[in-house]
Ligand SMILES: Cc1ncc(C[n+]2csc(CCOP(=O)(O)OP(=O)(O)O)c2C)c(N)n1
């Protein structure tokens with residue numbers, strides 16, 4: 138049997154170390170499916186229910202393993218479905234390859250069924266975007282796609298017409314006017330130089346040496362540099378602030394961190410940013426500049442892997458390009474250790490208070506169930522090396538504040554695209570890559586409902602993922618955003634009764650538990666975590682629990698009051714919750 142192009146394509150990906158492809162077949166990719174069938178000993182195909190989820194799974198694979206994630210979709214609608222997940226990869230700088238089908242070459246441009254110019258559609262999302270017209274383009278275009286995805290840390294896209302998919306891989310149908318089939322190179326990614334120059338590191342050390350009140354801001358690019366971050370913080374007696382994507386850079390209980398920053402961050406981090414004279418940014422392109430020090434007020438050094446992003450957010454005196462771990466390791470011996478720890482201690486004290494305030498909100502006695510309590514139970518019972526995935530919504534705030542990174546715990550969500558729905562597919566993608574790990578998705582009812590068919594994917598693939606749904610029967614995040622704008626909520630609550638997602642699980646042979654009383658939370662979470670298979674805990678929580686910012690500004694409070702005056706529904710229950718939160722914090 139002669140080798141077909143699709144077989145060579147998948148084989149070449151296997152040479153690059155690809156072992157999993159997430160996707161859903163269609164008449165536009167039957168040839169590629171045959172390539173996967175022939176290569177099934179080397180590459181596993183994971184059948185999903187929605188292509189968007191396949192792209193999220195590929196993104197999660199890249200986030201958790203550092204290796205290329207691959208997703209596959211048919212021509213037209215399948216390719217369109219991938220896009221949201223691919224933008225998630227693009228915005229969080231993850232190497233992902235999308236393979237799509239295309240009309241056969243003889244029909245291109247004729248308006249044949251499902252003809253969508255996916256290569257044009259993907260122009261914005263993809264760093265490398267190529268149609269394969271001729272078998273002789275292989276393996277070069279595959280190599281270029283993979284190399285680009287890694288080197289530019291983004292999306293590569295290959296679209297393959299139906300006839301080319303099943304063409305003889307050795308065919309070379311046309312006369313050449315220039316040499317075809319460039320030589321094959323070993324499929325090895327040569328990593329870019331990682332350590333900044335000594336000169337650059339000395340400039341960083343000098344700037345830090347002049348600082349009296351220093352903070353470190355760490356992001357996802359420093360996830361592999363925990364020991365170095367902590368050592369630098371110790372040497373400088375400087376607190377570490379973490380972006381949400383960088384939540385697992387250092388443990389939440391470290392004396393060197395003031396936790397998160399931004400709307401869902403901590404009050405100490407917010408205070409700290411207004412108090413420092415020097416900032417060291419490491420592995421972060423934190424977009425919410427409102428939460429960074431005002432331009433001109435502090436001196437800034439930044440260690441950033443991508444030259445394009447170095448110094449791009451706030452005026453930066455010393456932007457340095459390099460790998461976070463190697464840069465910090467190189468910086469350490471150049472630092473003059475600071476013996477004055479007063480500034481650090483001030484924020485350690487503030488953090489002690491913040492931790493108490495947060496613990497006070499984890500009240501088991503509340504009815505309806507406080508989301509903070511739900512997360513605290515999950516936090517307590519989950520393994521020390523659990524992986525938590527999360528969605529955009531109030532859930533991100535609850536996870537940011539009440540889920541504690543400790544030991545080998547990891548944390549993933551859609552950082553910059555901030556899309557709903559990746560929590561569940563992320564968990565599936567990661568569980569495939571890490572079969573032995575406890576993988577938990579903490580998601581909202583809105584985000585879960587968007588791609589809930591993927592829970593059936595988890596069941597069919599016998600993946601022991603654990604899903605915990607913070608079911609507030611609402612698009613909670615937006616509800617609070619509307620009120621903060623000064624308007625009463627509109628179009629953000631689901632009609633009662635609350636959906637029963639546990640029934641979806643039990644009806645399909647998985648463990649599903651619906652929880653409506655706080656007293657049942659612990660037992661349900663425990664049962665799910667110890668269950669040897671996929672499990673889902675659907676918890677009806679207080680729909681009137683606001684995710685308040687760490688520091689409520691006067692203007693926000695005023696807008697809130699305006700929304701109340703303009704006829705905000707459920708005023709009484711919201712006020713009660715707010716009141717109780719404040720009293721509990723005061724009690725703490
Ligand atoms: C695809 C997509 N649509 C809409 C939004 C805007 N949005 C952000 S959070 C959110 C609410 C999410 O609801 P849910 O998953 O139930 O979480 P909750 O906020 O209620 O905890 C919405 C609509 C988004 N980020 N992504």
Ligand SMILES: [Mg+2]
Pocket residue numbers: 530581582583607608609610611612613
């Ligand atoms: Mg919700």
